[in-house]
Amino acid sequence: MSSPNTMVKPQIVFDLTEVLLASTGKLRYYGIARVAAEAGIALRKLDASIRFAVFSQGHRGLLEVFPEIREDGSVELNVPAGIRQIRMRSHHYSRSKLRDLILSAIRPLIDRKNRLFWDEIAPGMPQIEMAGKTFVTCSRPKVITEILCAMAKQGVSCDVIPMLHDMIPLHDFHHQRASFPKNFVGDNRFVIERAKGLLSVSEFTRQEIIDFSQSDVLPAVPEIIAVPLVHQCPIGTEPAEQAPPDTPxxxxxxxxxxxxxxxxxxxxxxxxxxxxxxxxxxxxxxxxxxxxxxxxxxxxxxxxxxxxxxxxxxxxxxxxxxxxxxxxxxxxxxxxxxxxxxxxxxxxxxxxxxxxxxxxxxxxxxxxxxxxxxxxxxxxxxxxxxxxxxxxxxxxxxxxxxxxxxLRTWDNVAEDIVAAVSRLSR
Incomplete structure (x- = not known):
């Protein structure tokens, strides 16, 4: 019989949605997608009990993917590629009866179209049951918000531990879309309020989150653990396509x-x-x-x-x-x-x-x-x-x-994520 003080190991489900989104080509060299992919690879090698999922707009849920370790020790994430999803916000931070009326009318059509897009490329992927599990994600806050809205609609309850990358839009940097900072604040507030705990990609970002919380831009935050990212630059496996310049x-x-x-x-x-x-x-x-x-x-x-x-x-x-x-x-x-x-x-x-x-x-x-x-x-x-x-x-x-x-490696990041999740799940 186990002791009452024995910690139950959390069942981690790691989010690879940003890898899925990057596969359409729009975000091929996008930092967050890179973090999701490399962290996912390292986590698969570290702990075979960790499960992996991607969010489907058409299914309005998380579908399980099954990364494989090849004979040479490399990892194939097996995230389906090229599924172009029409994305619509499920949560808005301003009131508009007309907008809500229009969206409620067209959302079923969009969901159906997204489902068709998905089934053309990756039919039959199983939905993952999230109840009682720990969802760990390093996706953008707006992506996490969509996932959490879908879970809430289905009545699913699980621990959520997001990794937040930066608070840059909360500063005075110009953005081409005026709505972006407002949505960024709203999405971060939405995610933080529902998080069991938070990870950050640096000590700097950790302190930024605390500072913006103390100034009431963000809500009260749960415990935040910094998991600094890496220096490691993995060797490529693709054939060379572009030679470097032959001068300095x-x-x-x-x-x-x-x-x-x-x-x-x-x-x-x-x-x-x-x-x-x-x-x-x-x-x-x-x-x-x-x-x-x-x-x-x-x-x-x-x-x-x-x-x-x-x-x-x-x-x-x-x-x-x-x-x-x-x-x-x-x-x-x-x-x-x-x-x-x-x-x-x-x-x-x-x-x-x-x-x-x-x-x-x-x-x-x-x-x-x-x-x-x-x-x-x-x-x-x-x-x-x-x-x-x-x-x-x-x-x-x-x-x-x-x-x-x-210097830090992706293996270091994976080890730190698992340790942080164990601590935050107590």
């Missing part, structure tokens, strides 16, 4: 104008040009960004346009090659929840030049080089030194290499 280059991954502050990198190139310093190529890797292409084509970039190279949606093999051969990876953001490219640069032995955003110092510690995000001359000076001072560059790369064993 600096690299940004997923950067864009605005809050991601790609602007300062362009200005740093102009500073180097004005001072007669060596000029590297600038590789912009990630999803296509129309605004960035428009800016590069503008007269403002006439003098540096030939330096800019777009590598759209590189596969993992090409991304690792870009990291390994870069003079430096630039992380110019004004704010991040973690900062995967900076960590991945260090994993690949490449210097990371980061803005002084607090979380980037959490990622890189004393291995990073830091500049004021408004000071293009500081960034330019680091680039110049790495290009011209071989002793400086070699010493920095050696220090990064010596610390590789201390």
């Amino acid at each position: 280059y600096i690299l940004t991954v997923g950067s864009m104008l605005g809050r991601k502050n790609l602007d300062v990198v362009f200005e740093a190139l102009r500073v180097l040009q004005r001072t007669g310093s060596p000029l590297p190529k600038l590789v912009l890797a990630g999803a296509p960004r129309g605004r960035t292409r428009t800016y590069v084509a503008s007269a403002e970039c006439d003098s540096i346009r030939d330096l800019v190279l777009f590598y759209e949606n590189p596969n993992q093999t090409d991304l690792v090659t870009l990291y390994e051969n870069a003079t430096a990876v630039i992380m110019p953001s004004r704010m991040e929840g973690w900062g995967l490219p900076a960590g991945e640069a260090l994993w690949c032995g490449t210097p990371a030049i980061c803005s002084t955003a607090p979380v980037l110092e959490e990622v890189c510690g004393d291995l990073g080089l830091y500049f004021d995000p408004d000071a293009a001359d500081e960034l330019a000076e680091y680039i110049r030194r790495l290009l011209t001072d071989s002793a400086f560059s070699t010493k920095l790369r050696m220090r990064i290499s010596e610390h590789k064993s201390k």
Whole structure:
């Protein structure tokens, strides 16, 4: 007979919905989808009792998927690919009788169409019974909200432990959709109020959540445990598609104008040009960004346009090659929840030049080089030194290499998630 104090191990169901959504191609290089996929792979290898699910808009429920460990030790998540779902909000944060009337009329039609989309590609997937289980998810709050609304409608009760990535929209950064910050606040409030406990991707994000709760932007929060993300950059298994430049280059991954502050990198190139310093190529890797292409084509970039190279949606093999051969990876953001490219640069032995955003110092510690995000001359000076001072560059790369064993891996993340869930489930 077990002791009354014996802890019952929670039955974890890990959410892979962001992997499903990324498979349509719109979010191929999207940080949250990457986190869901890599954490899912590591969790499958760590604990065979963990189950996995994706949310179907058509079924209005979670369907179980069954990741497999291959003979070579790699993991196939077996998430169906290419299912395009028409998404409609189930929960709104403003009143509109007309909107609600229209949505109630068309929702059954949309659900039916979504079900048909699903059944064309992945028919017969079993729904997973969630009662009494622990649902762990690192999806975006708006996705989690949809899942929780569906559970509530079905009368399902289970512990929910979400991983929150950042609170960036709660700051004064411009967003092209005026409704986004309001919905972001609403979705986070909705999720937090229903959570057994919270995970965050960094100590910085953990403190942000607490601060916004104390200022009444967010509700009272349950216990929050930081599970810092990784430095590890997994080796790609796909064939190479895009060769790196054969001349020195600096690299940004997923950067864009605005809050991601790609602007300062362009200005740093102009500073180097004005001072007669060596000029590297600038590789912009990630999803296509129309605004960035428009800016590069503008007269403002006439003098540096030939330096800019777009590598759209590189596969993992090409991304690792870009990291390994870069003079430096630039992380110019004004704010991040973690900062995967900076960590991945260090994993690949490449210097990371980061803005002084607090979380980037959490990622890189004393291995990073830091500049004021408004000071293009500081960034330019680091680039110049790495290009011209071989002793400086070699010493920095050696220090990064010596610390590789201390960098975080996806296995570390999986272990920390399981430990945190056990603690929060008490």
